[in-house]
Amino acid sequence: MIALRSQDAKFLEKLAYSPYTRKVAPRPAVFLDRDGTLTEEVGYVNHPKRLRLQPRSAEAVRRLNNAGIAVVVVTNQAGIARGYFSEDVLAAVHAALVSQLKDEGAYLDGIYACTHHPTAGEPPYRMVCDCRKPRPGLLLRAAVELGLDLSRSTLVGDRASDVVAGRAAGTRSVLVLTGYGLGEWEYQRDSFPVKPDHVAEDLLDAVDWVLGGQRP
Ligand SMILES: [Mg+2]
Numbered sequence: 001m002i003a004l005r006s007q008d009a010k011f012l013e014k015l016a017y018s019p020y021t022r023k024v025a026p027r028p029a030v031f032l033d034r035d036g037t038l039t040e041e042v043g044y045v046n047h048p049k050r051l052r053l054q055p056r057s058a059e060a061v062r063r064l065n066n067a068g069i070a071v072v073v074v075t076n077q078a079g080i081a082r083g084y085f086s087e088d089v090l091a092a093v094h095a096a097l098v099s100q101l102k103d104e105g106a107y108l109d110g111i112y113a114c115t116h117h118p119t120a121g122e123p124p125y126r127m128v129c130d131c132r133k134p135r136p137g138l139l140l141r142a143a144v145e146l147g148l149d150l151s152r153s154t155l156v157g158d159r160a161s162d163v164v165a166g167r168a169a170g171t172r173s174v175l176v177l178t179g180y181g182l183g184e185w186e187y188q189r190d191s192f193p194v195k196p197d198h199v200a201e202d203l204l205d206a207v208d209w210v211l212g213g214q215r216p
Pocket residue numbers: 033034035036037157158159179
């Protein structure tokens with residue numbers, strides 16, 4: 001399990017130019033936004049007990065696991081920059097996420113979090129970073145570290161900023177109508193800088209679309 005810590009962001013450029021070559025072919029991934037997509041949108045998750053999977057999320061992740069598609073969470077957690085919770089709390093929340101999924105036979109290949117905010121809090125968390133969605137840094141970093149083929153990958157999220165991050169990284173994108181999704185799509189869709197490739201009721205519907213699209 002990989003959690004992006006703030007100081008790691010500096011290594012992104014270095015990694016992108018690394019001469020390291022993987023022996024296995026890059027594989028497709030589904031990048032999942034966390035709050036409102038994989039888990040219930042409940043505001044800042046400042047305690048593991050606040051974390052709740054959406055009803056059909058574990059099944060969605062399990063289907064991707066069975067299809068050999070990497071499942072990578074990409075999440076903005078500016079609550080850290082704002083001082084609402086610590087990196088230790090975030091790690092505990094993500095341990096709870098992994099555990100809840102494991103109880104249902106579902107596994108993540110990675111969790112990447114942006115803990116920054118451009119104007120709130122203090123350095124090192126207060127910074128203009130390349131990983132806060134809608135920027136694509138979390139996806140690009142995961143692709144290098146996990147050997148992912150972005151052109152055969154999909155991002156699933158509940159906000160316009162997720163869709164934009166997917167496009168910027170070269171993936172397809174699916175907007176789910178859970179979390180903020182219904183409101184964003186019903187009232188804000190005209191102001192989406194990038195339109196999603198598909199709109200799905202929830203994560204499981206999004207995964208159905210992804211898997212259907214991969215059949216020959
Ligand atoms: Mg979200």
